[in-house]
Structure formats: structure tokens, C-alpha cells
Amino acid sequence: MSATFRIIIVGGGIAGLAAAVALRDKQREITVFEQASQLNEIGAGISLQPNASKIVEDWWGLKDALQQRKSAVDQGARVVYHRQDLQDVLREAATGTDRPGCPVMIRTSSRVISCDVDAGAVTLDDGSTATADLVIAADGIKSKMRRFVLGRDQNAIPTGISAYRFMIPMEELEAIAEFTQFINPRDEYTTMVLCHDHRLVMGPVRKGEAYSVVALVPDETLHEDSSSTSWTSHGEKSKMLGSFSDLPEWLLKPFRNVSSLGLWQLRDLEPLETWINGRCILIGDAAHAMLPTQGQGASQAIEDAEALSAFFQDIQCRPSPHDVHCRLQDAFASRHDRATLIQQYSRQQAKPATEKDSVKIKMDPEEFTSFNYTYNGAKDWLSKVQSKVQRSNNA
Known part of the structure; x- marks a missing residue:
């Protein structure tokens, strides 16, 4: 043995x-x-x-x-x-x-x-x-x-909320004056933006080299199917922008050049x-x-x-x-x-x-x-x- x-x-x-x-x-x-x-x-x-x-x-x-x-x-x-x-x-x-x-x-x-x-x-x-x-x-x-x-x-139960996740290079974000006049992306705290029943949770990572964004969307206003998503699922930028079309342009502008984003359906598991x-x-x-x-x-x-x-x-x-x-x-x-x-x-x-x-x-x-x-x-x-x-x- x-x-x-x-x-x-x-x-x-x-x-x-x-x-x-x-x-x-x-x-x-x-x-x-x-x-x-x-x-x-x-x-x-x-x-x-x-x-x-x-x-x-x-x-x-x-x-x-x-x-x-x-x-x-x-x-x-x-x-x-x-x-x-x-x-x-x-x-x-x-x-x-x-x-x-x-x-x-x-x-x-x-x-x-x-x-x-x-x-x-x-x-x-x-x-x-x-x-x-x-x-x-x-x-x-x-x-x-x-x-x-x-x-x-x-099985885990859908909560009715999904989240897009993506990163924006800090240098790129700081070059967008419309954004930085409202939010300093280098501030070391989490920024939350609410719009109706949508929510953005944002903050710096990698010692300020990048800015992390989590965009929460109710499933009923989601423009794509999230029923099979996981941490490694990809979302579509155009559909994400459609879900957040009510946000002001200064906030949406940095999102328009995002090259890769994930889509995660929030699920809950009974103990x-x-x-x-x-x-x-x-x-x-x-x-x-x-x-x-x-x-x-x-x-x-x-x-x-x-x-x-x-x-x-x-x-x-x-x-x-x-x-x-x-x-x-x-x-x-x-x-x-x-x-x-x-x-x-x-x-x-x-x-x-x-x-x-x-x-x-x-x-x-x-x-x-x-x-x-x-x-x-x-x-x-x-x-x-x-x-x-x-x-x-x-x-």
C-alpha cells in the first residue's frame, strides 16, 4: 500500500x-x-x-x-x-x-x-x-x-438579477473628461450608481492600473439569455448598453470601447x-x-x-x-x-x-x-x- x-x-x-x-x-x-x-x-x-x-x-x-x-x-x-x-x-x-x-x-x-x-x-x-x-x-x-x-x-435558484463584469484600463478611463469630472477612478473606494432598478458597482484594481465594473440588471430587462451563464460566460456589449440606455452619456462613454465582458446570473442556494x-x-x-x-x-x-x-x-x-x-x-x-x-x-x-x-x-x-x-x-x-x-x- x-x-x-x-x-x-x-x-x-x-x-x-x-x-x-x-x-x-x-x-x-x-x-x-x-x-x-x-x-x-x-x-x-x-x-x-x-x-x-x-x-x-x-x-x-x-x-x-x-x-x-x-x-x-x-x-x-x-x-x-x-x-x-x-x-x-x-x-x-x-x-x-x-x-x-x-x-x-x-x-x-x-x-x-x-x-x-x-x-x-x-x-x-x-x-x-x-x-x-x-x-x-x-x-x-x-x-x-x-x-x-x-x-x-x-440546484441554485435564479434571483432575477444578472451582472455584467468588465475592466477598463485606467489610462483610457482618465482620458475621458466627461467621466472624470464626476468620478475620480483612482479613489480607493467602491462607487455605486443607481438608475431605477439597475446598479453599477465600480472601483480600482491592480494598484490603480484598471477599473473594475459590475453592472447589475434585472433579468426582465436583460437583452440576452442568462439562463445558462456562469463566471466564464461572455456577454454582448451592444446588449449590455441597451440594458443601461437610461444612464447619462458621460457614464456610458467608457463602456463603449470595452473589448471583453462577462455575464453572470445571480443565483441563490438554500443552505x-x-x-x-x-x-x-x-x-x-x-x-x-x-x-x-x-x-x-x-x-x-x-x-x-x-x-x-x-x-x-x-x-x-x-x-x-x-x-x-x-x-x-x-x-x-x-x-x-x-x-x-x-x-x-x-x-x-x-x-x-x-x-x-x-x-x-x-x-x-x-x-x-x-x-x-x-x-x-x-x-x-x-x-x-x-x-x-x-x-x-x-x-
């Missing part, structure tokens, strides 16, 4: 690559299966809150690598990265030879279609199979792995009763997809990866299926309630899009911010939860 701890990660996005970085170690064979032909992100900003940025920058030692790419702008309590920069840094940290542990293998054009969660076996669309001691499902909001963990389908089954665990959007109102989606995926690292930290050889499952139970116990509360609060802040939601989170924004930012890792969180339960039982 091999002494190597074998890990399969399904999905090569932020969650999957974060898990690869967190779990990389000696005597570990980690393979990431990504269905796309290459790891690309359509340009847009992505924020990491302090609960996650300290994991990526300090605990994983990636601060210098991110700064060298001029990828981030510090906007107070959060750091905004270009999505492609963050993904590239995670990929290089996973696969590079200058970090401790065995380099991770990433297999693109590798679409997983089924999983035996007890055997730790996945089947690809070309008929080939792969087995591991641990399977991590990081295949996003439209996860195909979710059904194998839950034993049933549970899952479990993320684990056998040797498999769901993480990131596959486990707890949430609306972007609190900017915690990527941060929670980073927390998931840190939790796996924490509970498998001492494994330096091949673990038994029972050991794997027990550790997954600990990881789930440390993450589920916290991620679910953040998921529900993000939904609550998106009213009226989800106004039928009956769960009410009784925290004001300041309390919720403290709840988010004071996180200090999965083991610390689980210890506090267990202590609280013990005090309650002794009362």
Missing part, C-alpha cells in the same frame, strides 16, 4: 486552487480536475475581507506574490484583487517548485461526471477514472458533485444540511453559494480551504477511510453554521430579491462586520463553539 496521501480536487477556480495551496505538503499527491481547457477568469475585481486576506497573505505567505503583480487595492477593511491575478497566484503557489511539499497537478479539459463518495473514485467524461483518499468538490454554484454528496439534486459524504466534501459555492451583498463569497471559500488544511495538517501518510470521514466531520462542524449565517445575512441584505426568506439574522451591520472579521481559523472557531455548547449544557 502506498504511503502517499492522495487528494482529488474537482474544480480549478478560486476555491479549488485555494484548497490545493492549503493542502499541499510532502507525501501528498494532489490532482485538480478542471473542465475548462485553461484556467482563465473574465476580468473583474474580487474582494477578500480581513478574515480571508490574512489567510492568503500571511498564513499562506502569498502577500509578496500578489503585490508583485500589482493586483490589489486596499479599500479600507477589504482588499480588492483582479480575479485573474488572484487565481494565477494561487495556481503558481499550488504547482510551483519553490514551495514546500509536492507540486499539485492540474488537469484541464477534464470534466468529472460522477463520483463514488465511499470509494473516493471519480469518473471523467472520457470514461477514465481516478481514485483518492479524499475528494474535494469545488466545482462552483452549478456543482455536478453536489448530487453525489446529498444523494439528490439541489445544505450537509457538505460531506464518505470521503467527499463540498466547499466554496458548491457548498454555500451566496449573494454578493457582503462580499464574502470568495472569503468563505478561502476559509473552507484553511479548515481542510487545519484538520488534515498532521496527516503525512495514507489515512484510512474512517479517519478521512472523521476529519471531514470536524471540518464541516467548524464551517457549516458560520458559512450558513453569512449566506443567510447576504440573502437578507439583498431584499426584495429574496424577500420570501423567513430566516432573520438579528445582527446590525457593525455586529456582522465584527462576526466576519474576527475569525481566526477553523480550529479556533470550533473550539469556541464547543465551549459555548458545554457552558450551555452546564447551565
